[in-house]
Amino acid sequence: MASEALGWLGVPLAIAAGTMRGGTPFLFVSLGECLTEKSGKINLGLEGTLLTGAMSAYAVSYLTRDSLGPMLAPFAGVLVAGLAGMVLGFIHGWLCQQPRVNDVAVGIAMIIFGSGVAFFFGKPFIQPSAPLLPTIDLLAWTDLPEQFQSAVKISPLFVLGVAIAPLMTWFFRSTRWGLFIRAVGDSPDAALAMGVSIFKVRMLSIVAGSFLAGIGGASLSLYYPGVWTELVSSGQGLMAVALVIFARWQPMQCLWASLLFGGAQALGPALQSVGITQGYYLFNAAPYVLTLVIMVITCSPTRTMTGVPGALGSDR
Amino acid sequence: MRDTPWLRKSEPLVISAGAIAVALALFGLFCAIAGANPFGVYGSIYTAAFGSSSRIQGTLILASPLMLSALCTALPARLGLVIIGNEGALVVGGVGAVAMGLSLGTSLPPLLVQTLMAIAGMVAGGVWIGIVGALRHYRAVNETISSLLMNYIAIALLNHLVGGPMRDPSSLNKPSTFPLAAANMLGNLPGTRIHYGLIFGLVACGVAYVLIQRTTFGFAARTAGGNVRAARIAGLPVGRLAVTICFLAGACAGLAGMVEVAAVHGVANESLNAGYGYGGILVAFVARHNPLAAALIAVLVGGIVGSGGILQRTHSLPDATVLIFQGIMFLTILYSDSLYGKLAFFREQPVDIPPDPTPAAVETTV
Structure with missing residues (x-):
């Protein structure tokens, strides 16, 4: 551990590094969920998508390590993870738009189905080690201690996610398609009057959102923690749903919220490494408690939350 | 007009059975693609679940926590709430029951200790989901998300307690609490290896059915589930209903946790978090939130699991x-x-009267 040698100074450093590593999957899943919810449907099944993405990325990276080489194989894995996510997103998008079918229930079913798919096909890939995504070493040219070096290794996926957030903000605000999505999510009747197909817009939003969630899964298995196990996601896909509420359905806020959640996740291990072992598991629960507290503070029975898409949670 | 009440009543049965048949077919297709003989797989699942008297008993043992945990989703669903905090309520129920059982020890007769353990588990689980209901009513916090978060908080709490304050130092590989006294463990039904948890599950499902379908309380809950505004105008205490139903729902899942520790594990550890929560959600939805159907579906799902x-x-x-x-x-x-x-x-056959011209006229004016 980096922080062992650095003592107390290592705690903020470990949290900063952990924020980046732990925040990346949150960033992708929450942006995917944000896109989905903007169109007026919830996708709780992103937990299953995350697991399937993590598994398929790892499997593809392992299987193509010889044919594509260890540099390209992980990127093929990332792409396949996104495509696998799209397949699950298609099932969700089609099913949750049938009459009298509840999107939350479909999401729970997709968690079971998606994790089933991931564990079924992922079993042979738990043992072997696949080539991981390369990282950008910002301080490689300096002669700073190893601990600093490892703390500032940046994954291309993190950079990509950080770039997508403002792009999505611009997309919602200034493009025709962004307007369609917002119209369908806020007022399906108005969208219908505009001649927009609600079904198609929601389907595309859910499929695209699941693509991002699949990439989030790839960042789990190919970046950090960089292994494929059945416990690799531990509910991060579900937390993304809470995170989007926390972020008020704004992509840039999703970015800050993801970093906050990633940092909160790194708090427990960082404190443990300097000898504070009491309450390790309670620190692990910090993001969940934080989300709940924020929801309790910001929700109110007398007014709807600002920023919530109008059709969200209704049958339309 | 054709008077066919049986036809209307058979619609849900036929549709549900058809859905299960389609699920079997799709699953068979999946198995065939994965290189297994689908009919062999069906046969194996059947044999594993109901093939012999001992297998049936094993299935029923798995079914009892599923029944109780399913009620945690099914009861609030009648009120229009989608609660998925089954796993968390089950975990805190198990922890509460163990805490009660350990603190009483053998100072009281076993039956009394077991009763108090069950009450402790039910209160712990009930309060856990009751909080979700209260947050929903008083702060308009989405109950699905908050119950989900409460799951993770409960599991973290369990890990914290069995890893620290309640840990038995002799449990090395799998941190656990101290074991319950053997006398306080729930026994088996005579002549079987099925524990009394099955009775708890069946009774709970029966009571839940009567409560929802045959009492004024259940009627009020169903009314509020159908139309909150109408229920408010009718003077129904919607908030109290929501919190009470959520408390009862959580109490059922908490009882499942008590059954798991007092009849199966004897200690509280991470085995409590064994997926009965999500299994219970599946049971509740497949049973269309009908408590009696949930008891039956729980046996089926128990067999599959x-x-x-x-x-x-x-x-x-x-x-x-x-x-x-x-x-x-x-x-x-x-x-x-x-x-x-x-x-x-x-479809109901249309009543055979000559078409009325007014609807068409209305249509043209709109």
Whole structure:
């Protein structure tokens, strides 16, 4: 551990590094969920998508390590993870738009189905080690201690996610398609009057959102923690749903919220490494408690939350 | 006009059975693609679940926590709340029961200790989901999300307690609490290896059915579930109803946790978090939130869950195969909901009177 040698100074450093590593999957899943919810449907099944993405990325990276080489194989894995996510997103998008079918229930079913798919096909890939995504070493040219070096290794996926957030903000605000999505999510009747197909817009939003969630899964298995196990996601896909509420359905806020959640996740291990072992598991629960507290503070029975898409949670 | 009440009543049965048949077919297709003989797999699942008296007993043991945990989703669903905090309520129920059992020790007669353990588990689980209901009513916090978060908080709490304050130092590999006294463990039904948890589950499902379908309280809850505004105007205490139903729902899941520790594990540890929560959600939705149907479906799902081992041994399919089967079944059941009223066979025959011209006139003016 980096922080062992650095003592107390290592705690903020470990949290900063952990924020980046732990925040990346949150960033992708929450942006995917944000896109989905903007169109007026919830996708709780992103937990299953995350697991399937993590598994398929790892499997593809392992299987193509010889044919594509260890540099390209992980990127093929990332792409396949996104495509696998799209397949699950298609099932969700089609099913949750049938009459009298509840999107939350479909999401729970997709968690079971998606994790089933991931564990079924992922079993042979738990043992072997696949080539991981390369990282950008910002301080490689300096002669700073190893601990600093490892703390500032940046994954291309993190950079990509950080770039997508403002792009999505611009997309919602200034493009025709962004307007369609917002119209369908806020007022399906108005969208219908505009001649927009609600079904198609929601389907595309859910499929695209699941693509991002699949990439989030790839960042789990190919970046950090960089292994494929059945416990690799531990509910991060579900937390993304809470995170989007926390972020008020704004992509840039999703970015800050993801970093906050990633940092909160790194708090427990960082404190443990300097000898504070009491309450390790309670620190692990910090993001969940934080989300709940924020929801309790910001929700109110007398007014709807600002920023919530109008059709969200209704049958339309 | 054709007077066929049986036809209307048979519609849900036919649609549900059809959905399960389609799920079986899709799952069979999946198994065939994965290189296993689908009929062999069906046979194995059946044998594993109901093949012998001992297997049936094993299935029923798995079914009892599923029944109780399913009520945690089914009861609030009648009020229009989607609660998925079953796992968390089950975990805190188990922890509460163990805490009660350990603190009483053998100072009281076993029956009294068991009763107090059950009450402790039910209160712990009830308060856990009751909080979710109260947050929903008083702060308008989405109950699905908050109950989900409460799951993770409960599991973290369990890990914290069994890893620290309540840990038995002799449990090395798998941190656990101190074991319950053998006298305080729930016994088995005479002549079987099925523990009394099954009775708890069946009684709870029966009571829940009567409560929802046959009492004024249940009627009020169903009214509020149908139309909150109308219920408010009728003077129903919507908030109190929500919190009470959530408390009862959580109490059922908490009782499942008590059964798990007092009849199966004897200690509280991470085995409490064994997926009965999500299994219970599946049971509740497949049973369409009907408590009596939930008891039946729980036996079915219990059988499927228990067949993971045999699929691995005889067909070399990973044990996640059962998860895929559950997922497919859940998805087809949800899809089947959209078929109500679409099948011509079940449609009420139109009353044979000459068409009235006014509707057409209204249509043209609009």
